[in-house]
Amino acid sequence: MHKKWILSLAALVTVILLSATAGAQNYPKVRELRMDRQTPPQGVACIECHRQETPGIFADWAMSRHASAGITCLDCHQAQPGDKDIAVEHEKYYSMGDMPMGEKQYFVPIAAPVTPKDCSRCHPDEAKQYSKSKHANTIEIMWKIDPWLNQGMNSDNERKTGCFYCHGTVLKMKDGKLDPATWPNVGVGRLNLDGSLGSCTSCHTRHRFSVMEARKPETCGQCHLGPDHPQIEIYNESKHGDIYHAFKQEYNFDSAPGAWTPGVDYRAPTCASCHMSGSGKQPTTHDVTERLSWETQAPLTVRPQDFKPFPSGTDWQVERDKMRDICKQCHGNAWVDDHYTQFDKAVEEYNEAYFKPAKAILDQLYEKGLLDKSKFFDENLEVQYYELWHHEGRRARMGAAMMAPDYAWWHGFYECKHRFNHFMEEARHLIETNTKAYRYPDFPNTGGDTTRPVEIFGKQ
Numbered sequence: 001m002h003k004k005w006i007l008s009l010a011a012l013v014t015v016i017l018l019s020a021t022a023g024a025q026n027y028p029k030v031r032e033l034r035m036d037r038q039t040p041p042q043g044v045a046c047i048e049c050h051r052q053e054t055p056g057i058f059a060d061w062a063m064s065r066h067a068s069a070g071i072t073c074l075d076c077h078q079a080q081p082g083d084k085d086i087a088v089e090h091e092k093y094y095s096m097g098d099m100p101m102g103e104k105q106y107f108v109p110i111a112a113p114v115t116p117k118d119c120s121r122c123h124p125d126e127a128k129q130y131s132k133s134k135h136a137n138t139i140e141i142m143w144k145i146d147p148w149l150n151q152g153m154n155s156d157n158e159r160k161t162g163c164f165y166c167h168g169t170v171l172k173m174k175d176g177k178l179d180p181a182t183w184p185n186v187g188v189g190r191l192n193l194d195g196s197l198g199s200c201t202s203c204h205t206r207h208r209f210s211v212m213e214a215r216k217p218e219t220c221g222q223c224h225l226g227p228d229h230p231q232i233e234i235y236n237e238s239k240h241g242d243i244y245h246a247f248k249q250e251y252n253f254d255s256a257p258g259a260w261t262p263g264v265d266y267r268a269p270t271c272a273s274c275h276m277s278g279s280g281k282q283p284t285t286h287d288v289t290e291r292l293s294w295e296t297q298a299p300l301t302v303r304p305q306d307f308k309p310f311p312s313g314t315d316w317q318v319e320r321d322k323m324r325d326i327c328k329q330c331h332g333n334a335w336v337d338d339h340y341t342q343f344d345k346a347v348e349e350y351n352e353a354y355f356k357p358a359k360a361i362l363d364q365l366y367e368k369g370l371l372d373k374s375k376f377f378d379e380n381l382e383v384q385y386y387e388l389w390h391h392e393g394r395r396a397r398m399g400a401a402m403m404a405p406d407y408a409w410w411h412g413f414y415e416c417k418h419r420f421n422h423f424m425e426e427a428r429h430l431i432e433t434n435t436k437a438y439r440y441p442d443f444p445n446t447g448g449d450t451t452r453p454v455e456i457f458g459k460q
C-alpha cells in the first residue's frame with residue numbers, strides 16, 4: 001500500500017482514521033482520505049455516530065477502497081422509495097442527544113440489507129455475471145431436487161442453522177422488522193426483498209469489501225468443505241495447496257482487481273485463480289459455472305448444459321478451454337491434456353461402474369415394492385445409495401478434478417467400492433428373499449415446511 005490519500009472530509013475523521021489504522025501492519029500509520037465529492041451532512045452523521053456506536057463497522061469501512069474512493073454509508077444503505085426492508089426503528093437514534101449528530105435534521109431512511117442490486121449501481125458487470133451463476137440461483141436448484149426439503153425430512157431449524165446458512169434464506173419482514181428466522185444471513189443465493197439474488201458479502205465481507213479476502217481459499221472453504229463437497233480439503237492436499245501454504249507470505253493478494261497475475265503475484269493457484277480471477281486471455285468472472293465441463297456434484301455426472309434443474313446455457317468445450325487457458329499460464333499443453341484425460345476417465349468409471357448399476361437395482365426394488373417410494377432416507381438402502389453418489393462418489397470425482405490423490409482414492413473410489421458392495425449385498429438379499437426393507441419407524445425431527453418459496457416459484 002503506497003498510495004497517499006489527502007483528507008478533506010472533516011478534521012474529526014482524520015483523528016479516527018489514525019486510531020483505526022494503528023496496529024494494522026500492512027498500512028502506513030497515517031492514512032489520509034480524499035473524498036472525491038462532497039459528502040452531504042446526512043452522510044457525515046452516519047459516520048460520526050457509528051464511529052462511536054459501532055467502531056468495528058466504522059474502522060472496516062475506513063480501511064476499505066470504498067472509503068478511499070469517497071463511497072459512504074449513504075451510497076449503500078440509503079433506502080429508496082418503496083423499499084420493503086426499511087429499518088423503521090433506526091429513526092429513533094436521530095432524537096438521541098447523547099449520540100453524535102443525533103438530530104432530526106440529519107435523518108434519512110435506511111435499510112440494513114445491501115443487495116447485489118444496490119452494488120450493481122456501480123458494479124453492473126459483476127452483479128450481472130453473478131446473477132446467472134449457480135451461486136445466485138441455488139435456492140431454486142435446491143427446491144427442485146432436494147429430498148430433505150421436498151419431503152420435509154429435517155426440521156426448519158436444522159435447515160436454518162445448516163443448509164440456508166450456506167445456500168441462503170428467503171428474506172422476509174415480520175412486524176415491520178427483518179424476520180429473525182431469515183436474518184442475518186449471507187448465503188450465496190439469498191433472495192432479497194428487492195428481488196435480487198445473493199449476497200456479495202459471501203466472499204467480500206463488509207465493510208472492507210476486499211478482493212484480497214476473496215482470492216484466498218479459506219473464503220470459499222467456509223462452505224466448500226465436509227463429507228459431500230470437500231473442496232478445501234482437496235485443495236489443501238493438492239500440490240497447489242501445499243505451495244500456497246508454503247509461500248503465501250510471498251503472494252501479493254492485494255494487487256488491483258483484474259490484475260492478479262500468475263507467476264508474478266502467486267506461484268500456484270487458489271480456488272479463485274482457477275474459478276474466477278482473470279488470468280492470461282481470460283477475464284475475471286463472477287459466474288462460477290464458467291470454466292466447468294462436468295457436473296461432478298450430480299448423481300449421474302452430466303455436462304453443465306444437460307443439468308436439467310438448471311441448464312448452464314454454456315458449451316462444455318468452450319468452458320474447458322477457458323480453464324485450460326488458466327492452467328497454461330503455468331503448465332505445458334501435455335501436462336494439462338493428460339490431467340483432463342485422467343479426470344474424464346474417473347468420471348466415466350464412476351458413472352458406469354458404480355452409479356448406474358446401483359441406480360438400476362434401486363429402481364428394481366421400488367418396482368417390486370420391496371422399498372417404499374413415499375419417503376426418502378427412511379430405509380437403509382436409500383441412505384446407502386445417497387451416500388454413494390453424494391459423499392464418496394463426489395469425493396472421487398472432485399479429488400480427480402483437483403489433483404488430490406487421497407480424495408480420489410481413499411476417501412473416494414476405495415469407499416465407493418466398500419459402499420457399493422454392502423449396498424448390493426442387502427439389495428440382492430431383499431430380492432432373493434422377496435422381503436420388504438426395514439423402515440425406520442421413528443425417523444427423528446422431520447416436518448420442515450415442504451412448500452416451495454412462492455417468491456421464486458409463484459403460487460403452486
Ligand code: HEC
Binds near residue numbers: 053
Ligand atoms: C445518532 C446516531 C446514529 C446515526 C446518525 C446513524 N445511526 Fe445507524 N445506528 C445507530 C445505532 C445506535 C444503531 C443500532 C446499533 C445496535 O444495534 O446496537 C444503528 C443501526 C444501524 C444499522 C442496522 C439497522 C438494523 O436494523 O439492523 C444500519 C444499517 C445503520 N445504522 C446505518 C446507518 C446509516 C447508513 C446512517 C446514515 C444515513 C446511520 N446509520 C446514521 C446510530 C446511528
Ligand code: HEC
Binds near residue numbers: 114185209
Ligand atoms: C459498499 C457498500 C456499503 C457501505 C459503503 C457501507 N455498508 Fe454497511 N453494510 C453493507 C452490507 C453489504 C452489509 C450486510 C448486509 C447484508 O447482508 O445485506 C452491511 C451491514 C451494515 C450494518 C449491519 C451489520 C451488523 O453486523 O449489524 C450496519 C450497522 C452498517 N452496515 C452500517 C454501515 C455504516 C455506518 C457505514 C458507513 C461507515 C456503512 N455501513 C457503509 C454495505 C455497505
Ligand code: HEC
Binds near residue numbers: 069201
Ligand atoms: C456508489 C458506487 C459504489 C457502490 C454502491 C459499491 N461500490 Fe464497490 N467500489 C466502488 C468504487 C469506485 C471502487 C474502486 C475503489 C478503488 O479502486 O480504489 C469499488 C471497489 C470495490 C471492490 C474492490 C475492492 C478491492 O479490494 O480492490 C469490491 C470487491 C467492491 N467494490 C464490492 C462492492 C460490493 C459488494 C458492493 C455492494 C455491497 C459495492 N461494492 C457497492 C464503488 C461502489
Ligand code: HEC
Binds near residue numbers: 164222229
Ligand atoms: C457448509 C455449507 C453447506 C451446507 C450446510 C449445506 N450445503 Fe448444500 N451445498 C453446499 C455447496 C458448497 C455445494 C456445491 C457442491 C459442489 O458443487 O461440489 C452444495 C450443493 C448442494 C446441492 C446440489 C446442487 C446442484 O447443483 O446439484 C443441493 C441440492 C444442496 N446442496 C442442498 C442442501 C441441503 C438441502 C442442505 C441441508 C440439508 C445443504 N445443502 C447443506 C454447501 C452447503
Ligand code: HEC
Binds near residue numbers: 278
Ligand atoms: C464466490 C465469491 C465471490 C462473490 C460471492 C462475489 N465476489 Fe466479487 N470477487 C471475487 C473474487 C475472487 C474477486 C477477485 C478477482 C481478481 O482476482 O481480480 C472479486 C472481485 C470483485 C471486484 C473487483 C473488480 C473485479 O471484477 O475483479 C468487484 C467490484 C466485485 N468483486 C464485486 C462483487 C459484487 C458486486 C458481488 C455481488 C454481486 C460480488 N463481488 C460477489 C469473489 C466473489
Ligand code: HEC
Binds near residue numbers: 134276289
Ligand atoms: C456462503 C457459501 C459459499 C461460499 C463462501 C462459496 N461458495 Fe461456491 N457454492 C456454494 C453453494 C451452496 C454452491 C452450490 C450451488 C448449486 O449448485 O445449487 C456452490 C457452488 C460452487 C461451484 C459449482 C458451480 C457449478 O456450476 O456447479 C463452484 C465452482 C464454486 N461454488 C466455487 C466457489 C469459489 C471459487 C468460492 C470462493 C471464491 C466459493 N465458491 C465460495 C456456496 C458457497
Ligand code: HEC
Binds near residue numbers: 274320
Ligand atoms: C488448479 C485449479 C483449481 C483449483 C486451485 C481449484 N479448482 Fe475447483 N475445479 C477445477 C477443475 C479443473 C474442476 C473440474 C472442472 C470441469 O468440470 O471441467 C473443478 C471443479 C470444482 C467444483 C465442482 C463443480 C461441478 O459442478 O462439478 C467445485 C465446486 C470447485 N471446483 C470448487 C473449488 C474450490 C472451493 C476450490 C478451493 C478450495 C477449488 N475449486 C480449487 C480446478 C481448480
Ligand code: HEC
Binds near residue numbers: 239263328336
Ligand atoms: C499459477 C501457476 C499454476 C496454475 C495456474 C496451475 N498450476 Fe498446476 N502446478 C503449479 C505448480 C508450481 C505445481 C508444482 C509442480 C511441481 O511439483 O514442481 C503444479 C502442480 C500441478 C500438478 C501436479 C500435482 C502433483 O501432485 O504432482 C498437476 C496435475 C497440475 N498442477 C495441474 C494443473 C491444472 C489442470 C491446472 C488448471 C486447471 C493448473 N495446474 C493450474 C502451478 C500452477
